Amino acid sequence: MGGRIVTIKENPLLALKQAVELLGGQHGAARALETRQGSVWHWINTQKRVPANLAIKLEKATDGKVTRHQLRPDLYPSEEVS
16 A cells, blocks of 8 residues: 655654664653653653653754754744744
C-alpha cells in the first residue's frame, strides 16, 4: 500500500523522539528540561503532548533543531501559516 511518509514537521511524537535523541536519551532530555525521566517516558509512550513551557525549553536545548512548532503545532502554528 502506498502510504504517505510522515515527516517530523507533521508529527509531534516524531519531533519529541528526535529531540530526546539529540539530548542523549530520556535522562539527558529530563536533565535539560529539569524534569524527571519518567515524565519524558510518559510523553513518548502514552503519546501525550509535551507541556507548552517545556516545548520552548526543548527548542532551546536542541539549538532549534527541533522547534516548538514541531512539538506543539496546536499552540505554536508554523510561521508559514498566516
